[in-house]
Structure formats: structure tokens, C-alpha cells
Amino acid sequence: MRIAVLGATGFLSSAVVDAALAAGHDVIAVSRGNQGEPPPGTTWVRADRDDVASLSGAMAPFLDTIDSVIDCSGFTVEGAIAAAAVFKKVPHYVYVSSISAYRNWPPGPIQGEDDELAHPDDDLTHAGPMKAQSERILRAAVGKRLLAVRAGIIIGPGDDTHRLTTWLHRIATERWVGVPAARSQPIAVIDVRDLASWMVTAAEELVIGPLNATGPEGMCTFGEMLEACADAVRSTGREPATFVNLHDAEMRAAGVKPWSDLPFVLPGDVAHTVWQVDTTRARELAVPVRPIADSVADTWAWQIKANLRHPPVPRVVQDLTTRKVAEKLAKEAAAAEETANV
Ligand SMILES: NC(=O)c1ccc[n+]([C@@H]2O[C@H](COP(=O)([O-])OP(=O)(O)OC[C@H]3O[C@@H](n4cnc5c(N)ncnc54)[C@H](OP(=O)(O)O)[C@@H]3O)[C@@H](O)[C@H]2O)c1
The missing domain is CATH 3.40.50.720 (NAD(P)-binding Rossmann-like Domain)
Incomplete structure (x- = not known):
């Protein structure tokens, strides 16, 4: 053709x-x-x-x-x-x-x-x-x-949108990374190679009409994607960051901007519905869905090779994370002292 x-x-x-x-x-x-x-x-x-x-x-x-x-x-x-x-x-x-x-x-x-x-x-x-x-x-x-x-949201090697790659970069380069405490939110994405190869097949087979092209609802959670990032970073011999829980109210109070400061993260009321996309037709037409861990690992490999640059962690996120780490360390020190005094 x-x-x-x-x-x-x-x-x-x-x-x-x-x-x-x-x-x-x-x-x-x-x-x-x-x-x-x-x-x-x-x-x-x-x-x-x-x-x-x-x-x-x-x-x-x-x-x-x-x-x-x-x-x-x-x-x-x-x-x-x-x-x-x-x-x-x-x-x-x-x-x-x-x-x-x-x-x-x-x-x-x-x-x-x-x-x-x-x-x-x-x-x-x-x-x-x-x-x-x-x-x-x-x-x-x-x-x-x-x-x-x-x-839907496209991920994979070559992704210059600074979404998934931002998380990989932070997890690989920071000691502590602020992440939403609520990480069980299901998300759905599509790997660029799956979308591309399927569209070529669709051209061969003359597929027509509208089609929601993303992964199935609940294909993974945001937390699973972050864990896949940590695994990918670890597999290249680096120590991944420790996650620091940031709660919705704390992020709001600190002025953290959803999505732009923390890619993929939306306020609770929107987050539940935004990933709910019916993809029945895509599944019927066999739009492929590779495991999130594969997309993440391949993106990480590409991003290292491409030496992809990222701006520093936004100040509001950095400050909130630093404060939470200080609170956590202080708590741990107090507990250790108490144990020592027993
Ligand atoms: N990334 C996502 O998550 C996402 C989600 C939903 C939908 N989409 C859609 O997916 C499509 C691909 O997005 P992408 O960001 O991956 O695009 P892309 O493939 O990076 O597109 C850029 C390509 O288009 C060429 N191009 C741009 N403007 C052009 C023009 N006026 N004339 C001729 N060539 C032009 C560029 O080459 P030159 O600059 O050299 O011309 C380059 O080859 C877009 O329609 C986008 O809206 C993306």
C-alpha cells in the first residue's frame, strides 16, 4: 500500500x-x-x-x-x-x-x-x-x-510531552519525591507503538468511524505506574527516590497546580471521571495494550539515551515535600529517642 x-x-x-x-x-x-x-x-x-x-x-x-x-x-x-x-x-x-x-x-x-x-x-x-x-x-x-x-494520553519512547518522563526523571534524580497519597486512582493510557501499529493495520483493513483509542478502564493505577518508574530506574543501577505522601488538602493549601506540577494528577472530583472512557470499540477492534511496565521501562531507556532535559521540580512541590520529609524525620527521631530512653 x-x-x-x-x-x-x-x-x-x-x-x-x-x-x-x-x-x-x-x-x-x-x-x-x-x-x-x-x-x-x-x-x-x-x-x-x-x-x-x-x-x-x-x-x-x-x-x-x-x-x-x-x-x-x-x-x-x-x-x-x-x-x-x-x-x-x-x-x-x-x-x-x-x-x-x-x-x-x-x-x-x-x-x-x-x-x-x-x-x-x-x-x-x-x-x-x-x-x-x-x-x-x-x-x-x-x-x-x-x-x-x-x-487518550499517549506514552512511550520519543515522548517529549514531559509527563511520564517527568516522573521518571524525578524518581531517578531526587532523594525524596512528593507524590499524591491517593495513588489507587485507575488511569488508562496507550503506548505510542501500539497506537501506531494499530493505525497502520486500520489503514490496511479500511477501518472507519470514530474510535476511542486508549487503554481499557482500570488498566493500571497511578501508583502502579509510579512503581513501574521506580523499577525501571532500579534496573539501570540507580537508587530510586523514596515517595513522600502529599495529601489533597496539603497540595491545595500549598498552591500545587494539578497536572502541570504533578503530571497525571488531577483534583479528586475530576480524577475519578476523567479516566473513565468507554473503549469497547477499541477492544473489539483489537487495539493492543502492552503492560504499563514495558512502556515505562522503554521510555526510561529512551529518555536516558536522548538525554532528555527536565526543568527543576516546581518550588511549591519541592517546598511541600521538604516540609513533609522534615516532619517525618523529626517524628522518627523522637520515636527513636523514646525507645532509647525506655
Ligand atoms: N501526545 C498525546 O498524548 C496525544 C493525545 C491525544 C491526541 N494526540 C494527537 O496525536 C497527534 C500526534 O501528536 P504528537 O505530539 O505525537 O505529534 P508529532 O508526531 O510529534 O507531530 C509532529 C510532526 O508533524 C510535523 N508537522 C507539525 N506541523 C506541521 C505542519 N504545519 N506542516 C507539516 N508538518 C507538520 C512535524 O514536522 P515539522 O515540524 O518538521 O514540520 C513532525 O514531524 C496529534 O494530532 C495530537 O493532537 C496526542
């Missing part, structure tokens, strides 16, 4: 290119060149996919021979308008959308693919409404040939 991959050198897009090449496909890799060149074995088409003139001019020699487009670089509504104009006749179009396209997410839950999407008059500069509008634009152009892959 000839597959055009929009985006080709980033996190998900390069995994899609790798998966398509591994499956023996003829890959047309479309990017601007800002993030380097696609790998050997691809035909590189240099274009700005947000600019209809640039995209149509660059794609013109290939348009009649493309079997499927896998669109991993849809970051603007303009990009969807340009792609809709250029690719309206392709036999199959896979658009990487997002769970955030749903109007009710966050906080969720998402009951299924028929849940209401963000509206056209919502703020289209925000990712969710932009994705919902982009889906509408592409559906208007390619109709039922569209597969809208509403991805």
Missing part, C-alpha cells in the same frame, strides 16, 4: 512511519523539515500541511496513487481545511483526534463514541474544540472513509 503520513518526524508520527515501513508499505512522509528529516526508505514530501497551496503543490504528483492518509499533524483547524481540500478523493483517511474532542471532557466520563463533541462555536483555539471541528471538516470532505482516532 502507499500510505501518506502527515507528520513524520515527531512522537506519534515517527512511530507510524516506522510501523508502516516495517509492514512493507510505501511511505510518503509529509513534514516541513523543522524537526529533521524522515528516515531512509520513505519519500519525503516537504510541505506545510496548514497551507493549502503548499500541501496541494507538494502532494500533486502522488495524489492519485495514495491508498490511505494517516494524519498525525492536525494541530489547527486550518490544517484540517487544507487536508480536506487536498485529500478529498483518497480511499481512506485516518485522522488522529483526541479524547478532548468530547464536550464533556474533562471531567468526563465518556460513555462511548456517540457522546457529544465540542461545538463549532466553542473556542477553536483550544485543542478539544479544534479536534472536534477538524473531524467535522474532514468528514464533510471524505465522508464515511474517515477513521477518527480519538486518542
Whole structure:
């Protein structure tokens, strides 16, 4: 098959290119060149996919021979308008959308693919409404040939979003790491390689319609992911940090910002529903789910090799953690003294 991959050198897009090449496909890799060149074995088409003139001019020699487009670089509504104009006749179009396209997410839950999407008059500069509008634009152009892959949080090697890698970095480099005391919260994520290889299969099999593409509800807890981080760090000969419990009320009082200061962590009322995404269709269509420990270990290996940089732990988190450690050590010292005096 000839597959055009929009985006080709980033996190998900390069995994899609790798998966398509591994499956023996003829890959047309479309990017601007800002993030380097696609790998050997691809035909590189240099274009700005947000600019209809640039995209149509660059794609013109290939348009009649493309079997499927896998669109991993849809970051603007303009990009969807340009792609809709250029690719309206392709036999199959896979658009990487997002769970955030749903109007009710966050906080969720998402009951299924028929849940209401963000509206056209919502703020289209925000990712969710932009994705919902982009889906509408592409559906208007390619109709039922569209597969809208509403991805959840993507993890794995190459992840430059500083979410999972932040935890790995802190656990590997700090003596004490502040983590939420409530770590039994189930989460669901998808490994970039699982998503990429499945989308290539979906292109081969002409899978269409909307699809919530993430792991099954309850695939692991946040605490299990943190333990997998500690195991990965330990397996490379480093001593992982000791976890320090931070309670919701303490974090609120200290001004810790959910998610940005502590990736994956949300306030209790949102945390329960935000990970509740119905993925029945994904399971029926055999979207793979590898064990979280494998994704974490491979991400850690990649992040060491890539020498990925991270900003220091945010001051509010650091201060709260230091205070909690001091309290814990003082308590332990007092208990030891009491024992010695007996
Ligand atoms: N990461 C997540 O957890 C997550 C969750 C849900 C949905 N998604 C969606 O998944 C998709 C992939 O996300 P990602 O962050 O992994 O992307 P990515 O693959 O890192 O995308 C960047 C790629 O797109 C190219 N690109 C960007 N803008 C372009 C433009 N205007 N014209 C041509 N090429 C362009 C870049 O190359 P050049 O800069 O060289 O052009 C690069 O090859 C996105 O649609 C994203 O919204 C991601």
C-alpha cells in the first residue's frame, strides 16, 4: 500500500512511519523539515500541511496513487481545511483526534463514541474544540472513509510531552519525591507503538468511524505506574527516590497546580471521571495494550539515551515535600529517642 503520513518526524508520527515501513508499505512522509528529516526508505514530501497551496503543490504528483492518509499533524483547524481540500478523493483517511474532542471532557466520563463533541462555536483555539471541528471538516470532505482516532494520553519512547518522563526523571534524580497519597486512582493510557501499529493495520483493513483509542478502564493505577518508574530506574543501577505522601488538602493549601506540577494528577472530583472512557470499540477492534511496565521501562531507556532535559521540580512541590520529609524525620527521631530512653 502507499500510505501518506502527515507528520513524520515527531512522537506519534515517527512511530507510524516506522510501523508502516516495517509492514512493507510505501511511505510518503509529509513534514516541513523543522524537526529533521524522515528516515531512509520513505519519500519525503516537504510541505506545510496548514497551507493549502503548499500541501496541494507538494502532494500533486502522488495524489492519485495514495491508498490511505494517516494524519498525525492536525494541530489547527486550518490544517484540517487544507487536508480536506487536498485529500478529498483518497480511499481512506485516518485522522488522529483526541479524547478532548468530547464536550464533556474533562471531567468526563465518556460513555462511548456517540457522546457529544465540542461545538463549532466553542473556542477553536483550544485543542478539544479544534479536534472536534477538524473531524467535522474532514468528514464533510471524505465522508464515511474517515477513521477518527480519538486518542487518550499517549506514552512511550520519543515522548517529549514531559509527563511520564517527568516522573521518571524525578524518581531517578531526587532523594525524596512528593507524590499524591491517593495513588489507587485507575488511569488508562496507550503506548505510542501500539497506537501506531494499530493505525497502520486500520489503514490496511479500511477501518472507519470514530474510535476511542486508549487503554481499557482500570488498566493500571497511578501508583502502579509510579512503581513501574521506580523499577525501571532500579534496573539501570540507580537508587530510586523514596515517595513522600502529599495529601489533597496539603497540595491545595500549598498552591500545587494539578497536572502541570504533578503530571497525571488531577483534583479528586475530576480524577475519578476523567479516566473513565468507554473503549469497547477499541477492544473489539483489537487495539493492543502492552503492560504499563514495558512502556515505562522503554521510555526510561529512551529518555536516558536522548538525554532528555527536565526543568527543576516546581518550588511549591519541592517546598511541600521538604516540609513533609522534615516532619517525618523529626517524628522518627523522637520515636527513636523514646525507645532509647525506655
Ligand atoms: N501526545 C498525546 O498524548 C496525544 C493525545 C491525544 C491526541 N494526540 C494527537 O496525536 C497527534 C500526534 O501528536 P504528537 O505530539 O505525537 O505529534 P508529532 O508526531 O510529534 O507531530 C509532529 C510532526 O508533524 C510535523 N508537522 C507539525 N506541523 C506541521 C505542519 N504545519 N506542516 C507539516 N508538518 C507538520 C512535524 O514536522 P515539522 O515540524 O518538521 O514540520 C513532525 O514531524 C496529534 O494530532 C495530537 O493532537 C496526542
